[in-house]
Amino acid sequence: MDILLQGASELFTLKVFLFINVGLLIGIIFGSIPGLTVDLGIALFTPLTFVLDPTSAILMLLGIYCGGTYGGSITAILVKTPGTPSSVATILDGHPLAKQGKARKALDMALIASTIGGLISALVLLTTAPQIAKFTLNFGPAEYFTLAIFGLTVIAGVSGDNIIKGIIAGCLGVFVSTIGMDASSAVPRFTFGDYRLLNGVPLLIGLVGLFIVAELFIKTNENANAGGESDKESQAKLNNEGLSWSEFKQTLSTIFRSGLIGTIIGAIPGTGGGIAAFISYDQAKKRSKNGETFGSGELKGIAAPEAGNNGTTGATLIPLLTLGIPGDAATAILLGSLMIHGLLPGPSLFTDYGHIMYAIMLGLIFINIFMFLQGKILVKWFAKVAKVPYVLLVPIIAVCSVAGAFSVNNTVFDIYLILFFGIIGYIMYKMRFSPIPMLLGLVLGPIAEKNFRNAMVISDGSYLIFVTKPICIFFVVLTLMSVVMFMAKKGKSNQKTDNSINLT
Amino acid sequence: MSLKLNSNIVSGIVFLILSSAILLLIPQQISTVEASSINARTIPRLIAIVILICSLLLIIQGFFFTEKKEVNINKSVLLKEFRGIGMIFIFIGYGFIIDKLGFTISSLLLCTSCLLFYKVKNWKYYAVTCAVVFIVYFVFANALNVNLP
Incomplete structure (x- = not known):
């Protein structure tokens, strides 16, 4: 109880609430502009949070995460273009309703469902995460190592077309994390005699290079209409009637059910908001008496995916904060951001920084409340922002990334490194590799190596330590299961996988 | 002009070269001061071996199990x-x-x-x-x- 109160006192300050709202504003803007993603938003603004205390910084980044997940629905409803992949399902009923002249009603529904879904998820996080964290206190180096390997494979397996490519990318990330001075023996590794590499590759540099700079190259390559300026596509009008109380009551059970579905799915690493949105939509359609009207502007068809995708926002933090395993791409980047702020996700986080953890978990509830208020008041403005063309954003994002990268160590060398990682990310995209496993390798690599070496010292060099401890066996079995399940799943859909070089 | 391309073969070859280069460079780039068999070279070497094995699997997959897609280079x-x-x-x-x-x-x-x-x-x-x-x-x-x- 004491720690909860400490967390509350950490949270209830004007500064923290201000940065929550700044994060939300940025997140909704990033979510509502097609081409900008939540991942990019978190990566881009992490350097700017350096000057903040960990609570304000992480809550600002979580504001971007939650706001971005909701923001994607704005363009999905108004211009039939999902701002984020998790709002694809919202188009199905959102845009038809907007075309009927009820855009305001559709946007209200999306906002309310997102808020309630997010609140359910935040409450589940608050109640379950500390209990899981208590259990993980028994972990030693061998358990940490097997856990890190599980974390690597689970995302490596689901973030690309091919698990072998996922494993290679993960290994590449671990390899990059070994560059610099070895923490145990202080010998340089792969520095090629360059003293600037002795400190290794900073996590943020990898993050900015792989997720922002590479994305700019990819977007330039992909966007056939790059030269096209402002999108003149007609947009649904917003000066019409909003959601009524009776309509809200009719959709309430759908919202709660979808919020719970999203929460359960979000807690499983490697899933994400997109899957939660489609499963929630499918369930709502099957359970509705008006199932046949889904797809033509049904309110429940907007409520379900939005409550579902925002339902994952708190739940993905459960494996992230307690075990150090991210649930999706955005939380993989958040994992890096937490570490940059000195918060090492995993079993020790709740004992070492319990007050910050409680502030973050309580803060997530307020993030959803503020998200509702911002969405309600600023929706017309967000709808206009969504029309900003990508060509204008490329140089702006580039300049912000360079300034952010420079601020890590105040050295131009880091700018060269982000360019290098940007090119690596672009080549990986061309060869159909996902950058997420590489980032995970960068994050989890040092944890895995340190604990592997410690475990080997404890066991006198015997590898049996990893298969004789019950928790280690549990994670080893989970790792093997996730690899086998992914291979079986890919085997079934193998003919759908495009393995050509990415030229189209 | 049209080419038959397969990302598995291309990336397999790229990473095969990279992992071999890492393995060859380890003795030159990482000096060891520890007496035990687990030292500063262990993880980089292990990683390079895993990449090497995965690259070979990718090449095999690319040649025998995945279709090569024809791309018109126009x-x-x-x-x-x-x-x-x-x-x-x-x-x-x-x-x-x-x-x-x-x-x-x-x-x-x-x-x-x-x-x-x-x-x-x-x-x-x-x-x-x-x-x-x-x-x-x-x-x-x-x-x-x-x-x-």
Whole structure:
């Protein structure tokens, strides 16, 4: 109880609430502009949070995460273009309703469902995460190592077309994390005699290079209409009637059910908001008496995916904060951001920084409340922002990334490194590799190596330590299961996988 | 011209070369001071071996289990590829000049080059991006106390 109160006192300050709202504003803007993603938003603004205390910084980044997940629905409803992949399902009923002249009603529904879904998820996080964290206190180096390997494979397996490519990318990330001075023996590794590499590759540099700079190259390559300026596509009008109380009551059970579905799915690493949105939509359609009207502007068809995708926002933090395993791409980047702020996700986080953890978990509830208020008041403005063309954003994002990268160590060398990682990310995209496993390798690599070496010292060099401890066996079995399940799943859909070089 | 390409074979070969290079470079790049068999070389070596095995699996997968897709290398495909590569060169150029000209001037040049590359004619876009450069400089220098180059 004491720690909860400490967390509350950490949270209830004007500064923290201000940065929550700044994060939300940025997140909704990033979510509502097609081409900008939540991942990019978190990566881009992490350097700017350096000057903040960990609570304000992480809550600002979580504001971007939650706001971005909701923001994607704005363009999905108004211009039939999902701002984020998790709002694809919202188009199905959102845009038809907007075309009927009820855009305001559709946007209200999306906002309310997102808020309630997010609140359910935040409450589940608050109640379950500390209990899981208590259990993980028994972990030693061998358990940490097997856990890190599980974390690597689970995302490596689901973030690309091919698990072998996922494993290679993960290994590449671990390899990059070994560059610099070895923490145990202080010998340089792969520095090629360059003293600037002795400190290794900073996590943020990898993050900015792989997720922002590479994305700019990819977007330039992909966007056939790059030269096209402002999108003149007609947009649904917003000066019409909003959601009524009776309509809200009719959709309430759908919202709660979808919020719970999203929460359960979000807690499983490697899933994400997109899957939660489609499963929630499918369930709502099957359970509705008006199932046949889904797809033509049904309110429940907007409520379900939005409550579902925002339902994952708190739940993905459960494996992230307690075990150090991210649930999706955005939380993989958040994992890096937490570490940059000195918060090492995993079993020790709740004992070492319990007050910050409680502030973050309580803060997530307020993030959803503020998200509702911002969405309600600023929706017309967000709808206009969504029309900003990508060509204008490329140089702006580039300049912000360079300034952010420079601020890590105040050295131009880091700018060269982000360019290098940007090119690596672009080549990986061309060869159909996902950058997420590489980032995970960068994050989890040092944890895995340190604990592997410690475990080997404890066991006198015997590898049996990893298969004789019950928790280690549990994670080893989970790792093997996730690899086998992914291979079986890919085997079934193998003919759908495009393995050509990415030229189209 | 049409080519039969398969990303598994290409990436398998790339990573086979990379992992072999890592394995060859380890003795030269990592000196060991520890007496035990688990030392600073262990993880890099293990990683290189895993990449090497996975690369071989990718090559086998590419040759025997996945279809090679025929891609027509026509003008539009080449143009699209040049667009991505062109942007990479603009950024490399930016990397070269930032140390010499400083953040503000080189960023202004980067913004202008990007918009020219996209064939943007609207002057407002140039004005907005240039204004952002000054705002970013101001925010980093004053609010975040970062002395940009």
